[in-house]
Amino acid sequence: MNNFINKIKNFFRNLYARSYGMDDINRTLLVLAFVSSIIELITRSTIIYVISTLFIVIFIFRYFSSKKFARSEENRKYRKLIKLIKTKWTYRKTHRVFMCKNCGQLIKIPKGHGNVIVTCPNCHNQEEHKS
Numbered sequence: 001m002n003n004f005i006n007k008i009k010n011f012f013r014n015l016y017a018r019s020y021g022m023d024d025i026n027r028t029l030l031v032l033a034f035v036s037s038i039i040e041l042i043t044r045s046t047i048i049y050v051i052s053t054l055f056i057v058i059f060i061f062r063y064f065s066s067k068k069f070a071r072s073e074e075n076r077k078y079r080k081l082i083k084l085i086k087t088k089w090t091y092r093k094t095h096r097v098f099m100c101k102n103c104g105q106l107i108k109i110p111k112g113h114g115n116v117i118v119t120c121p122n123c124h125n126q127e128e129h130k131s
C-alpha cells in the first residue's frame, strides 16, 4: 500500500516538474472559462457550455504540456498581439499603429497624411501605409 502511494506521489511530482505551468494565455483562458460558465448558468445554452468546456480543456492541455518552448512562443506572440491592441486603442484618435512585417516592431504614425512610406526604426524596412 505504501509503495502504491509513493508511485502516485512520484507520478504527480513528475507531472508538475515537466509541466509548463501558468502564463498570460492560461490566465485569460481561466477568466474566459469562468465568465462563460456564469453566462451558461444564466442562459442554460448548450453552445456556451461547450465553449466553456473547450476553454478548460485548452487550459489543462497548455498547463500540463511538456513542450515548454512551444508554449512560451505562443505566449510571446499572444503578448505581442495584446500590446498591439492596447496601443491601437490608446492612440486610436490621433495615430495609426501597426507592426513591422519584417521584425514585429510596433510603429505609430500620425493620422491624416495620406499614404506614406514608413521606415522601421528597428530594422529599417520600408512599407507603405495609409495614415
Ligand SMILES: [Zn+2]
Residues within 6 Å of the ligand: 100, 101, 102, 103, 104, 105, 120, 121, 122, 123, 124, 125
Ligand atoms: Zn522592422
